[in-house]
Amino acid sequence: MPKTLLERDAAEHAARMFEPDRLDPGLTSQTVTSEDPLWDPAERFVYSLFRLSGFCAESPREWVEETQPWREDSCLHVITEGEQLVTGVARTMIGKYQELPVSQFTPTIDIPDGPLCEIGSLAVRPTQRGLGVANELHRTAFQYGIRRGVEGFVFLIDQWMFEFFESHYGLPVLALSPPREFMGGVVVPTAMWLPEMMQQLVRTRPNVFKWSIEGFDAPTIAKLELPILLD
DSSP states (O other): OOOSHHHHHHHHHHHHTOOOOOOOTTEEEEEEOTTSTTHHHHHHHHHHHHHHHTOSOOOTTOSOGGGHHHHTTEEEEEEEETTTEEEEEEEEEEEOGGGSGGGGSOOSSOOOSSOEEEEEEEEEOGGGTTTTHHHHHHHHHHHHHHHTTOSEEEEEEOHHHHHHHHHTSOOOOEESSOOEEETTEEEEEEEEEHHHHHHHHHHHOHHHHHHHTTTOOHHHHHHTTOOOOOO
16 A cells, blocks of 8 residues: 555556556457347357356256346347457346346345446456456446436446455445345445446546547437536
């Protein structure tokens, strides 16, 4: 930990100037629904990594069956090498808290009444973990939720990831309830409320904010009432 004022100032400046790793230009990002031919390979990819880690039960069709109740209304954010080689996947589901998988945890904090976006099924090919794949999956998931007018995001993550989101990316993550065992591991049910998330990024991680809304044109930013960052 920095001890002197100079060291603290340098650490704060480095944190403020932080920029997320970007997706390798040889990889492609897209969002698919269950009718897309890429859906089945993406589901099988998630299943293979989840089974390896003991996070899901065995399935004859090689899908994570624990997500079946929410599958019809979900999208998959998929990163491929070439046209078909899946190298990263995340799932998004939009609904009120009680309609999402995270509702299996009883919250100990207040929850907005409106729609939330749950991000789950995050899986990245081990050989691609240095290429910004996880960053791009989170960004496409965030943008998907923002465009649909959600009030916040929820996820089930490891404690180290909770702390990493908070310290590294400057995200205002909140624990919805104490950690507990879930699908083969101990997870923290986590939330971020959208207005606070955007305002905090503008103040403390401006480069992360710009990266998070990259591709939004001015009319979209105005329509969504997103903060304006003056360079």
